[in-house]
Amino acid sequence: MTTPPPADHLAPDTLDTAQRHLVAKAIAEFSHERLIAPEPFDGGWRLVPPRGDAEYRFTAVRTELEHWIIDEAGLRRIIGGHDAALDAQALILELQPALGLSDGLLPLYLEEIASTLAGAMFKIAEKGPTANALASADFQTIESAMTEGHPGFVANNGRIGFGIVDHAAYAPESGRPFRLLWVAARRSASHLALGAGLDEETLLAGELSDLEHERFDSRLRDLGEDPSEFHLLPVHPWQWENRVTITFAPDLARRDLVLVGESVDEYRAQQSVRTMYNITNPHRHYVKTALAVQNMGFLRGLSPAYMRVTPAINDWVADLVARDDTLRASGFRVLRERASIGYTGDAYHRTTEPSAHRKMLAALWRESPTPLVSGTQHLATMAALLHRDSDGAALVTALIRASGIPATEWVRAYLDAYLRPVVHCLLAHDLAFMPHGENVILVLDGHVPTGAFMKDIGEEIAILAERSVPDEVRRTLSPVDDAEKALAVFTDVFDGVLRHLAGILHVDGTLPETEFWRLVAETVDAHAADHPDLDSSVDLRADTFAHSCLNRLQLRNTLRMVDLADQSASLMYAGTLRNPAGRSAFAPLLGVGS
Structure with missing residues (x-):
């Protein structure tokens, strides 16, 4: 029997620290979005949730844009006159009526809260470099040291689907190198899109050694297949293990998909989890792959259909930016997504309605910034x-x-x-x-x-x-x-x-x-x-400007926050905010601003 991996970071002391931070953040951000309204109390603030018998007392600095900076050390949860343990999941249950969180989605949101706490406990246990050390650290050390993720979202580290072994192997905060898998996808059942001036041979020559490419071709020939009839598609190891070998089992059996090998290069996950930086050859592209974990309002797939025009969009934006004198003077550049590939030969692409299953097997290559600085x-x-x-x-x-x-x-x-x-x-x-x-x-x-x-x-x-x-x-x-x-x-x-x-x-x-x-x-x-x-x-x-709220989107539908095809229609508002850079705060400073 295999010994279960340790989870030593899941301990009372790290939990207490993680809970205190997340409860403070939840109160702060839900107050910012006007879902709740703490009231002045005894020189500080008090929040009485609509459900349960707990109340919260704290002090806070309130800054522009209705931003709350809560003193975490002094935050108290009081039940029946006595201090009780801070508990982010309990807070969500207590606030559920105010948050507008449906009974159907409540368990999933609670799971995302639990996963956010789990990630926080890992980071707390690891401690990480000091701020002074990070100020002079290299790019990837800084990347893996980040603790907060998106600052406005309360449940911002869901990663539903990652187990403890997966977290250790593939989470950005773990900072561990790993190798991508390469799958051959039959050309008739896949689509490769390339940016201007790039062909398939040049793309692969830049990402694989001749020896690797020959090894992949040999694998296909050994199976009686013609390598020229296939595209090569990078796949995240988690996606292969948990999705591809199950969800696409018939496609593998038909050899429309063939596992041809593992990369020689090692990669590290970036903050976005499904984007990998090549640490063996940093001048090579980032690789972004489908990764079917539920995180912060989305299942993190990639749509082959949506990405067909991704390189063309990137070329258009990059050309616009490069030709603009103001942007050049600001040192502003874009990292082009140079190529995209997706598998479409599965049964899920033949259903009447689109689904997340159509986003399970795709990837793109994005420029690395490393060779662009000196x-x-x-x-x-x-x-x-x-x-x-x-x-x-x-x-x-x-x-x-x-x-x-x-x-x-x-x-x-x-x-x-x-x-x-x-x-x-x-x-x-x-x-x-x-x-x-x-x-x-x-x-x-x-x-x-x-x-x-x-x-x-x-x-x-x-x-x-x-x-x-x-x-x-x-x-x-x-x-x-x-x-x-x-x-x-x-x-x-x-x-x-x-x-x-x-x-x-x-x-x-x-x-x-x-x-x-x-x-x-x-x-x-x-x-x-x-x-x-x-x-x-x-x-x-x-x-003033309209107060567009992010947590309200996730609370409304934690499975799919917005419709990417019509993001404007998805927005949720909570009145208006005073613009701290508005004219009432500062008169036009250079004789303009009408």
Whole structure:
């Protein structure tokens, strides 16, 4: 009998720490989204859930955009006048009526909470590098050290389907190298899409050695198959073990799919779990594969049909970015998804209605940023700016101190590298990205941001006005009015990223939040002053904007948060938020901003 793997991180002390953080975060984010309303009490705050007999007492710093920074150490759960253990799942049960979480989806959401706690306990037990050490660490050390994931989502680390062995082998925080599997997919039952100037032979020559390619071909010939009749498709080992050999058993038996071998190169999972970085040959592409685990509102598959035009969309966006003087001056670039492949020969592609089963066997190749930087430049996921180490020290504060420049100069450089190009893409090209921390890789020089790479182009960009585009790009057209167009910055940048960053800098004493938002307003106004002829009615200095809520989406349907084909129709709102960079906060700073 095989000895079960240890789960030593699942222990009372790590649980207490994880529960305290997640309960505080849940109260903070649900309050931010106006699902609950703590009331002032005895110099602090009190929350009385609608169900059960518990109440919560805490102190908090409240910053702009209705952001709550709760003192975790002082957070108390009181039942019958006595302190009780903090319990994130119990909190969800107590808040269920206020959260609008259906009875049918409640167990799955509770499981995602449990999985989020499990991941947190692993990270707590491992401790990880200090913020000061991370400030000078390499790209992949920073990537694996992240603890929080998407900062606004409460259940942000679901990974339903990963067991303890899988977590140790494939989770980004484990930081362990592993090899991808390669499957041959019959050409008549699969589709390969290639970017401009790239052919199949060049793609594979860049990803595989001649010896590997010959080994894969030999495997097919040994089975009496002609290698020229197959595409080569990389597959995540978990997906092979748990999905492909079961869900596609007939296809394997027919030899429409054939396992041909394992990669020589080793990879490490990135924060997005299903994207792998090549640590053996870092100049080679990232590989993103279907990975059928349930995580944060989606089963993390990849659609072969949806990805047929992914390389063409990426080429179009990359060309637009490369030709724009403002974007070049900001050091802003995109990481192109150069090729995509998907298997479509299964029975699931012949059903009347589409399903997640059609997204089980696909992959794409994305450019690596490593060969695109040089000299003293180094890389870091932008999620790192919201990271605190096991002692509570903020990495962004460590970076600012290591840079040797004032915090105002550092933040201004960061906003020029991140906010300015995102604003420009929206106002000049009606182009919106999904620019959260895991989708942006910062270029740092002397610990100061000097540029940024945007990724996840094919799935997540949108053109928010009617424009003339190639046929392959038309699916990205999603015309909306100016107020909703502005949410591409207000919701995804101001509320989704800068709210958290400003709060960290403020409570650390690194930079007061008023100064932070003044720099944001300056960045918006400086862009306007530099582009007086830009014809856009989008007003990023408006005093208020619609409060679009992310947790509400997940609570409404934790299986499928939004319809990717019509994201605008999926949004949920909770009134309006005061814009901390609005005119009522700061008069137009450069004589513009009308």
